Every structure is written in C-alpha cells, then in structure tokens.
Amino acid sequence: MTDSQRSQLLHLGVIALLFVAFFVLPTYHVGNLSRIMVLAVYAIGYNFLFGYTGLLSLGHALFFAAGMYGLGLSMELFDLTTAPALMVGLASALIVSAVIGFLALRTSGVSFMIVTLMFAQAGYLTILYFGSYTRGDEGFVIQQADRVLFGLDLSNDTARYFAALVLFSVCFLAVARLVQSPFGRTLVAIRENEERARMLGYNTVAHKLKAVVISGTIAGVAGAAYALLFGYAGATFATVQYSIFPLLWVLLGGAGTTIGPLIGVIFMFYLIDLSSDITSAYMLIAGVVLVLLTLFAPQGLAGELRKRVFKWMP
Amino acid sequence: MDAVNILTTKGLTKAYGGIKANTDIDFALPRGKTMALIGPNGAGKSTFVGMLCGRIPATRGDVFFEGANINALPAHQRISLGIAYTFQITSVFAGLSLHENVALAARRRLGADVAAVNAKVADVLARVGLAERTDQIAGDLSYGHQRLLEIAMGLAQDPRLFILDEPTQGLADSEVEEFIALINTLAGETTILLIEHNMDVVMKTATHITVLDAGEVLAAGTPEEIRANAAVQAAYLGTSDA
Numbered sequence: 001m002t003d004s005q006r007s008q009l010l011h012l013g014v015i016a017l018l019f020v021a022f023f024v025l026p027t028y029h030v031g032n033l034s035r036i037m038v039l040a041v042y043a044i045g046y047n048f049l050f051g052y053t054g055l056l057s058l059g060h061a062l063f064f065a066a067g068m069y070g071l072g073l074s075m076e077l078f079d080l081t082t083a084p085a086l087m088v089g090l091a092s093a094l095i096v097s098a099v100i101g102f103l104a105l106r107t108s109g110v111s112f113m114i115v116t117l118m119f120a121q122a123g124y125l126t127i128l129y130f131g132s133y134t135r136g137d138e139g140f141v142i143q144q145a146d147r148v149l150f151g152l153d154l155s156n157d158t159a160r161y162f163a164a165l166v167l168f169s170v171c172f173l174a175v176a177r178l179v180q181s182p183f184g185r186t187l188v189a190i191r192e193n194e195e196r197a198r199m200l201g202y203n204t205v206a207h208k209l210k211a212v213v214i215s216g217t218i219a220g221v222a223g224a225a226y227a228l229l230f231g232y233a234g235a236t237f238a239t240v241q242y243s244i245f246p247l248l249w250v251l252l253g254g255a256g257t258t259i260g261p262l263i264g265v266i267f268m269f270y271l272i273d274l275s276s277d278i279t280s281a282y283m284l285i286a287g288v289v290l291v292l293l294t295l296f297a298p299q300g301l302a303g304e305l306r307k308r309v310f311k312w313m314p
Numbered sequence: 315m316d317a318v319n320i321l322t323t324k325g326l327t328k329a330y331g332g333i334k335a336n337t338d339i340d341f342a343l344p345r346g347k348t349m350a351l352i353g354p355n356g357a358g359k360s361t362f363v364g365m366l367c368g369r370i371p372a373t374r375g376d377v378f379f380e381g382a383n384i385n386a387l388p389a390h391q392r393i394s395l396g397i398a399y400t401f402q403i404t405s406v407f408a409g410l411s412l413h414e415n416v417a418l419a420a421r422r423r424l425g426a427d428v429a430a431v432n433a434k435v436a437d438v439l440a441r442v443g444l445a446e447r448t449d450q451i452a453g454d455l456s457y458g459h460q461r462l463l464e465i466a467m468g469l470a471q472d473p474r475l476f477i478l479d480e481p482t483q484g485l486a487d488s489e490v491e492e493f494i495a496l497i498n499t500l501a502g503e504t505t506i507l508l509i510e511h512n513m514d515v516v517m518k519t520a521t522h523i524t525v526l527d528a529g530e531v532l533a534a535g536t537p538e539e540i541r542a543n544a545a546v547q548a549a550y551l552g553t554s555d556a
Contacts, residue, residue, distance in 0.1 A: 182426050189418050192407040199369070199401070200467065201393030201422045 003312040004180070007258070010313070011176055014259060015169045022161050032273070034161045036265050037168040038226050039245075043253070043261030044171050045218030046246035051256035052179050053211040054191030058243050059100065059116030060219050062123040065238035066096040067220025069127065069134065072233035075146045077133060082149045086224055093220015094213060096123075101212030105205060117240065124238040139234025142227055149228070160229050167225050168262075171218055176258040176314060178214075187211055188256075219246070252293060254302030258314045263301050320345040320475055320505045321366065326375035328361050328529075335361040336529045338375070343475070343522075348497065348506040350516040353526035354549060359509045360402055362526065363477050366507075367399045368392045379475070394422070398473035400464040402480045402509070408453030412444060415452050415463060419470040438469040442496065458489045465496070476500070477507045482515050494518045525549070 001009075018037065022030055042064055049055050070092030074080040080088065104115045128136045144155050152159040178184050189197040190204050198204045227233040236242070245268075246261075253264025268286075275285035297304045306313040321343040328336040336358045343349050351359050364370030366377055368389030377384050384392055393399065398419075407415050413435055420434040439445045442462040447455070452463060461481060468476055482490045490512065497519045500506060510516050516523065516537070523540040525532040527549045533540055540546055 182421050185414070185418065185421070188410070189407055192409050193405060196401070196405045196407060197418070198390050199367070199393060199399050199405075200419050200471070201390050203388075203390050 003314075006312050007176070007180075007314040011173060011258065014262065015165070015172070018165055018168070022158075022165075027157070030161055031157065032269060034157075034164045034229065036262075036269050037164040038222055038229060039249070039269075040262040040265045041168055041171045041225065042219050042222035043246050043249040043265050044175050045215045045222060047250045047255060047257075047261045048175055048179070048218065049211050049215035050247065050250055051254075051260065052184060052191060053187045053208060053215075055208060055211065056113050056247070057104075057116040057212075057215075058113045058240070058247070059104075059118075059120030059123075060216070060246055061238050061240065061242035062100065062116075062120040063093050063097050063216035063219035064223035064226075064242060065123060065127065065235075066216075067093040067223030067225075068227045068233045068237055069223075070220070071224040072140065072142060072227050073133065075142060076140060082146055082228070085146070086149070086228065089224030089227075090217060090221055093223065094217045097213050097216020097220070098209075101209045101216065105208050105212065117243065120238070120240065120243055124235060124240075127235045127238050134235065137235045139232055139236070142231045142233065144231070147228055147231060154229055155231060164225070164229060167221070171221070172258070172262070175218070179258070180314070183207075183210075191256075248290070250300070252290070252300055254300030254304070254306070257300070257302040257306060260300055260302040267301065318342075318344055320380060321507075322378045323366070324376045324378075326362070326365055326377065327373045328358075328365060328370060329373045334529050336365070336526075339526075339529075339531055341524060341531065341534075343505060343507060345505055346502055347521045348501055348508060348519050349522045349524060350508045350510050350520035351524050351526065352510060352513075352516060353532070356528075357526040358529040359526055360479060361529075363399070363479060363507065363509060366392075367397050367477060369399075393471075396471075396474035397477065398468040398471045398475070399477045400468050400479060400481060402483070404457065404460045404464060406452045406460055406463050406467070408451070410452060411449055412439065412452055412455075412463060412466075413448045416466050416470045419467040423471060434470055438466045441469060441499075442466045443492065458485050461485060462489075462493075465493075469500075473504055475505045475507065477509075479509045480511065481508070482510065482512050490515060 021033060046060050049057060067089040071085045071089035074085045074088040100116065100119050104112055104119065107115050127134045147154040152163065154160050154163055186197065186202055186207055190207055194204050223237065249264035249268055250261055252267055253262065254260030271286050271289055272282060276282035279285065299307055302313065319342045323339055323341040326336060326339040327334065339362060353359055361370060365372045368387060379395055379397065407418065416435045416438055417431050420431045424430045424434060436445065439448055442465055444459060444462055444466065452460065455463065465481060482493055485493060494515055497506065508520065520537055523537055524534040525540060525546050532549055533543045533546050
C-alpha cells in the first residue's frame with residue numbers, strides 16, 4: 001500500500017467513524033460532536049495557513065465572524081433565505097480575508113501576528129459600534145424558519161449532526177487533497193524557507209495571499225455554519241479569544257497534519273468538559289494539561305504520532 | 315537580441331549609504347561559456363550576482379538578459395526566465411526530503427506532470443551522486459552533500475544561466491574534484507557564472523574570467539590573459555603600487 005493510499009484510508013476511516021458515532025454514542029456526546037465538527041472546520045482553515053504555510057495569524061476570529069454575520073445579518077436585515085445567506089457568509093469571509101491578507105502580508109513574523117490581531121480587534125469593535133444592527137455582545141437568534149436548508153430542518157439534532165458531518169468531510173478531504181497538490185507543496189516550501197522558494201522562481205507573496213484567502217474563507221464557512229446550526233450570532237465570536245482557540249486546537253492536535261485540527265478540538269472540548277465536572281476551577285486543570293502537552297509533545301498529538309509511529313501520516 | 319552574450323550589464327551600481335559595493339559595472343557573459351567571477355573578499359561579487367538575479371535592488375544601471383532589460387522584474391520572475399541561483403550559504407529545505415527539494419525546483423517549470431517531475435528528480439540526483447539518498451531528509455545530510463543538493467536544485471530547473479555562488483566552499487578535496495567534473499559536463503549545455511575562491515577550480519572550469527576588486531571590474535578575459543595581468547596579481551598579492 002502506498003503512502004497516499006494509506007492517507008486516503010485514514011481520512012475515509014475518520015469520516016466513517018464520525019458517521020458511526022451518531023448511532024452508538026449517547027445523545028449528549030452526539031450534540032457535542034456536531035459542535036466539534038463545525039469548530040474542527042474552523043481549525044482546518046486555520047491549520048492551512050499556520051500549519052502548512054507557516055503564517056501565524058491572531059486575527060482569524062474576524063474571518064469566522066465575517067461568515068457568521070454575513071449569514072446572520074443578511075437574514076436579519078434583508079430577509080434572505082438560507083442558501084443565499086450562506087453564500088453571503090462565504091463571500092464576506094472571502095472578501096474580508098482578501099483585503100486583510102493584502103494588507104497584512106506586507107509584514108511577516110511577529111508583525112504579521114500583531115497586524116492580524118489589530119484588524120480583528122477593529123472588526124470586533126465595529127460589530128459593537130453598529131450595535132443597533134448587530135445587537136453587539138447580546139447577539140441575535142437565527143429564527144428557526146431560516147434554518148431550513150434543502151428541506152432539512154437544521155434545528156433538529158439528526159439533521160444538524162449530518163449537516164456538520166457533510167461540511168466537515170468536504171473541508172477535511174478538500175484540504176487534505178490541496179496540501180498534497182503542487183500548490184500545497186509550494187506553501188510548505190515557503191513555510192520551510194521562503195527565500196529559497198522565491199529563488200526557485202515562485203511568487204511567494206501571491207502564494208501566501210491565496211493561502212490567507214483559502215484559510216479565511218474556510219474559517220468564515222465554519223462561522224456561517226455555526227450560526228446556522230446552533231441558531232445564534234454574537235460578538236463573542238469576534239473576540240480575540242476566538243482567534244486564540246484555533247491556534248490552541250491546531251497546536252495541540254498537530255500543526256501541519258490533516259487530522260490534527262479535529263483531534264485538537266476533540267481534546268480541548270472534552271478536557272474542559274471533563275475537568276469542569278471535577279472542579280469549578282476547571283481552567284486550572286486544562287491549563288496544566290496544556291502546559292504538559294506543550295512540554296512533552298511539542299508537535300501536537302498527531303504530530304507526535306507521525307514522528308514516532310506512523311511516518312507516512314499526511 | 316544579443317547573439318553572443320546571454321547577459322550584459324551597463325553601469326550597474328549598488329550603494330549602501332555612502333559606501334559603494336559595486337561601481338558602474340559593465341559586464342558581458344558569453345552564451346554557453348563558463349565565466350568565473352573572482353576577486354578578494356569584499357570585492358562585491360555576491361552583491362553583483364544578487365543584482366543580476368534580483369535579490370538585491372540595484373541603485374542604478376541596467377541588466378539585460380537575452381537582450382531584454384530585466385531591471386523591473388522581481389527575483390522570482392527573473393528565475394522564471396531561466397536564471398537559476400544557488401546560495402553562498404547553503405539554503406535547502408532542511409525539513410523536506412531530497413526528492414521533494416529537487417521536485418520543488420523542477421515543478422515550477424514542469425507543473426503538475428508527476429511523471430516528468432519524478433524523472434527529472436531521479437536524473438539530476440543521479441548526476442550529482444545523491445541518487446541513493448533520495449528519501450533522506452535534507453537537513454540530515456552532511457554539509458558537502460547539501461551543497462551538491464543545492465546544485466541539483468539548480469540543474470532541475472534546466473537553467474539557461476546557472477549562477478553558482480561559491481559552490482565549493484567547505485567541500486573536501488575529493489568533492490571539489492567531483493564538482494569540477496560535474497561543471498565540465500555542463501559546459502556547452504548551459505551558461506555558467508561561477509563565483510569562486512579556489513583558483514584550481516577556476517582554472518579547470520572557466521573559459522572566461524572577470525576580476526572584481528573594490529566593487530569595480532579590474533580585468534576580464536581568458537584564464538591566460540588574467541593570469542598574466544599585472545593588476546590582478548597586485549590585487550591578489552596585496553601590493554598597492556601596481
């Protein structure tokens with residue numbers, strides 16, 4: 001079996017596992033998994049830029065929120081139906097990430113982190129400023145009538161789970177394919193040694209801009225899906241916390257691995273869930289575990305697995 | 315189009331503040347030949363080739379490649395025209411396999427044609443003698459092998475002009491001999507511009523030599539002419555009254 005066949009088997013296996021999980025897991029965990037899969041899409045988008053291109057953004061909440069508000073506001077203010085509103089969500093994330101990418105890529109390294117962080121803060125404050133439309137921190141509920149896509153009522157647990165699974169599978173497989181393509185390989189080359197890639201004749205600036213747009217658009221799709229599936233849009237999702245989350249998920253799961261984002265989200269979700277059963281100071285437990293993982297598994301869970309056991313892992 | 319010369323410069327100058335690293339360099343590189351660029355440390359050799367391939371913006375002056383002015387082109391577009399460049403300080407993709415390093419170089423031209431890319435990779439790795447290491451991680455190679463990998467990455471681009479910045483620096487004597495043999499197999503196939511300190515390598519490979527000193531062209535000609543040139547001898551021996 002070649003490495004690429006193994007990878008494909010792994011990817012299809014993960015999707016099959018998520019499919020079966022719906023039928024065997026208790027309702028509580030099925031509900032969690034719906035949320036986890038949507039957040040994993042967000043992490044997949046983040047990983048594309050951070051793990052494969054080597055660009056650390058602290059402003060992805062802006063792209064997530066662009067998708068979320070693109071969908072939410074177009075329903076709320078212009079009475080768009082579900083499918084067009086979803087398209088508006090996707091388009092707003094695409095446009096926002098193209099503009100931010102164009103501006104922020106004039107910098108690199110730490111400056112890139114700061115600039116993306118500042119843009120995201122500006123975005124968050126903009127949402128608060130236009131509170132009469134966005135209802136600021138309080139946010140607004142997406143009406144149940146607006147949550148019907150192709151005849152499926154997405155407020156229903158089953159429909160929601162499978163909608164999340166379809167979205168996750170599409171993004172998961174598409175990105176896995178993309179990173180193996182010549183374009184994806186060039187991004188890895190830029191991550192490893194940008195000057196060398198440039199002196200092999202690659203337009204590294206254009207490549208990085210494309211990576212920001214792809215990453216931001218996937219993040220935005222996750223934001224739109226989150227609003228649609230869970231029926232709520234609010235400014236909390238635009239805060240810096242939501243820019244840090246995907247970074248943590250990807251670091252924990254394994255940056256630059258295809259399954260790392262999903263593993264990271266599952267791990268973090270249940271780490272907080274289980275530790276809050278034990279004590280109200282659950283962030284203390286979570287914090288200690290995170291520190292330990294960073295110390296002893298610096299490449300993340302999937303990254304360490306790849307290093308130690310499955311060298312073929314994509 | 316200039317039939318004789320593949321690359322020429324006119325008045326090429328680089329100033330860092332008030333200090334001129336290169337002053338009004340007029341240079342012509344004959345097609346299909348191997349030109350060595352020599353000169354004492356700090357003569358401005360790396361600055362000069364940096365301006366040729368676009369890594370370093372020129373203060374003034376013109377660079378013509380195949381008769382066309384390429385002043386306005388950024389580095390990656392100059393490379394796309396067929397100028398390959400190897401770094402003075404080894405700069406490979408340390409975290410990637412040898413195969414992937416060379417494939418990245420080949421892919422820019424050959425695109426998504428996997429079979430053609432693989433054939434090219436196998437071909438050039440064999441040519442530099444690294445064929446059996448194709449799956450190793452580049453960062454694990456010895457320094458000498460990393461230099462060879464750099465050359466392989468240049469060859470994989472099928473360059474019309476191949477610029478090598480001190481390729482034999484840090485190589486063992488036996489490796490230098492292999493390098494000389496490799497360059498001589500390329501003679502006629504492509505034009506080579508070689509920055510080199512090792513005079514043995516220069517004399518065994520170059521058909522033409524340009525000598526830079528203190529940012530200016532001191533002499534240019536065949537190896538015999540350069541060897542006989544009093545100004546060159548003075549620059550290398552360090553006498554100031556030449």
